[in-house]
Amino acid sequence: MKRYLFLALVILFVLIGSSGGDNKKVYPYRWVRVGSGLRSDKDVEKIRQIAQTASQHGLNGILLSSGLDTMDLQPSEFYQRLQKVKELGASFGLEIIPSFMSVGYGGAVLAHDKNLAAGLPVKDALFIVENSEARLTADPPVRLVNGGFEKSSQDGLDGFLLSGKLGQFVSVDTNTFKEGKASLRFDNFRNAPDETVNIDQDVQVHPYRHYRLSCWVKAENLKPSDPFGDSNFQLKVLGGDEQRPLQYENPKLSPTDDWHKVTVGFNTWNYDKVRIMPSVSGGGNGKFWIDDLNLDEVGLINVLRRPGTPITVRGESSGMTYQEGRDFVKVLDPIMNFRYDHEGPPIEIVAGSRIPEGERLRVSFYHGTFIYNDQTPICMSEPKLYEIWRKQARLVQQALSPKYYMLNMDEIRTGGSCEACKRRNMTMGQILGDTLTKQFNLLKEANPKAEIFVWSDMLDPNHNAGPDQKWYYLAEGTYVDSWKYIPKGMNIVCWYYEMRVPSLKHFSSLGFRTMAGSYYDGDNLDNPKGWLEALDNTPGACGILYTTWLNKYDLLGPFGDLVSKRE
Secondary structure, eight states: OOHHHHHHHHHHHHHHHHHHSOOOOOSSSSEEEEEEOOSHHHHHHHHHHHHHHHHHHOOEEEEESSSGGGGGOOOOOHHHHHHHHHHHHHHHOOEEEEEOOOOSHHHHTTOOOOOGBBBEEEEEEEEETTTTTTEOSSSSSSOOOOTOOOOOOOETTTEEEEEESSSSTTEESSSSSSSSTOOOEEOOOOSSGGGEEEEEEEOOOEEEEEEEEEEEEESSSOOOOOOOOOEEEEEEEEOOOEEEOOOBOOOOOOOOOEEEEEEEEEEEEOOEEEEEEEEOOOOOOEEEEEEEEEEEEOSSOOOSTTEEEEEEEEEETTTTTOOOTTBBBEEESSOOOOSSSSSOOOEEOOOTOOOOTEEEEEEEEEEOOOBBTTBEEEEOHHHHHHHHHHHHHHHHHHHHOOOOEOOOOOOEEEEOOOOHHHTTOOHHHHHHHHHHHHHHHHOOOHHOOOEEEEEEEEGGGOOOOOOTTTTOEEEOOOOOOGGGGGGGEEEEEOEEEEEEEHHHHHHHHTEEEEEEEEEEESSSSSSHHHHHHHHSTTTTEEEEEEEOSOOTTTTTTHHHHHOOOOO
16 A cells, blocks of 8 residues: 555656646657759758758758649659658658648749739720730829939929938939939938938829839948848838838849849739839948839730639720630730839730721730749639649659648738639638648648648738738738638648747647747747747647758757757
């Protein structure tokens, strides 16, 4: 009897000790993210080095992002290298977790069909027929006042509002210029509020039209841009009194750069007024020049041609809707790079067309858009998308036989505006939830036992699915309640460090298993340490990921020790 009592007391003390303040856990999933195009054997060798370090320091998985949305387009050499990566994983005791199926970063899907890009609507743009071609005519004509910065006075710069007084942060420079006799110089950034200097001008535009904004720029000794944020120079466009941002492309700019032309585009949505705001931030002790700022309406640049993005050509006076093929040649943009460095095609009138010479046409269509440095989101409502993904899922399963999959469904910054989305009568949250459910089922078809993970941000009310968000980039509506429409078997990888506690709590309270997307290219391991502390207090937490986007692996070994040797 005393022996049993003694054993009971020992067990009790052990339980009390394990449930005290020191609740450190070693999580079953300890992975490292690796991005590689596998274009050469050198890429495989880099992965081998990463795999060796990961294995030696207690990690057990490689989250592999490697163009796996284009498996059916890859050459045989890619498959050979992918097989070597699989063998490396096996030799080092590391699971290979394929990371693919992206909507926000749609380049891989667009390699199959560029027309699957998410589309923004243009309504009733004016085209006039001349010499059997219909070309855009600005309606109404638009222009920026004093875009060459030639007119100024002691009171300021004609047509523009400035940060501070003329000469304080913004000066007319008659010694350095690209066009005319003057340019505008930005400097003295350190004394500006938030080290940001703007000029701005309000311009009347037409709702639901397509515009191009361009200028020449030159830089000297600016600070390097943040690789995860905006560039130093932005051609901001803000819509209406709401000041909704309409343009998100990051112009490429080096800290010191000679004169070159910057061109971006935007859709006006429902606004009849926009604010054009060139902005320079983080300039430090450097200088920046801008010249020949110009705004014009454009036509069929990056026009999309898929079932959910129809084109309509209508006679302005007759009201007749003309037919593609019978009255005009199929409209295509042969360049279609989602930039604004080219002209859109004309509408070619066929012989025997009902469209007369000189007719004023009202043309409605959809165009793709480009965001930041490499983002062209794709439409989640086109059936062809899921045909492409089903094929890739089967090929990935055949090549890697993975136990786990990661869905790259983060930062979906455009969507919901095309006809394919509108006719579903669903919110963006419901559309996203439906897409994730379909992806989940496609992977389960390929491997019924697979565990499936997804980035958290588009499902997180503390992140990009917040209930108080007025808008999310160029998406039509917000992603609120998206988490309500996904399978309970999904595992959520949270990555917003500042909101890690409420984010983990949110998903855990709904019964989802969670994982931390930690590190994010810092210079120390404070980020993973903070995540581990939050994970230790989260029911259902299952893992932590070394997440590098800049290929910084110097801290991989110490990270592995941190997460696998928790004493």
